[in-house]
Amino acid sequence: DGGITQSPKYLFRKEGQNVTLSCEQNLNHDAMYWYRQDPGQGLRLIYYSQIVNDFQKGDIAEGYSVSREKKESFPLTVTSAQKNPTAFYLCAVGPGTSYNEQFFGPGTRLTVL
């Protein structure tokens, strides 16, 4: 079992602290993506990676950082530079080529107090 795992489901942090969100997959897909979703809003792409040791900025990369050291893992760090970090964060995976769908994890809800 498994598929795409995001942990934890809920995360609380104090303002000014960095926090790292986990995303792991066992679907053997090449590409991984991080999205941010605010209440009642659509999805905005933060970062994506199509191959190990390489990643690209999405539309709202400021205040975030990522790494892709293993095919199975794509952690997202929300830094203290991110002005409004409270949101629902979704990880997705896919083949990494045009015309194909992405598959989403269950999400992590981050609340910064």
Add this chain to the structure above:
Amino acid sequence: GNSVTQMEGPVTLSEEAFLTINCTYTATGYPSLFWYVQYPGEGLQLLLKATKADDKGSNKGFEATYRKETTSFHLEKGSVQVSDSAVYFCALSSETSGSRLTFGEGTQLTVNP
């Protein structure tokens, strides 16, 4: 660039009513088209897809037909249930977007008993 426009929500229906959620797109060439569903507090699930003109995607009683002439991919269901209450996202992938998906803003559907 690519864009997806969904009908504005929220949409409220009674159980067993007919559902249509409109989706139109702008893209070069022949994109692949997708509908995703998001239940409260969860990630997105792929509901159905179509990869070429006149294709009909279907799943769980939902259908959508890829209409190249009207650049549309409207989601329909003949008889909705309370359990269909969720947010529905239309999305596309094309050669020009690489592995990225372009999403609509989402349409909130509430089905009352």
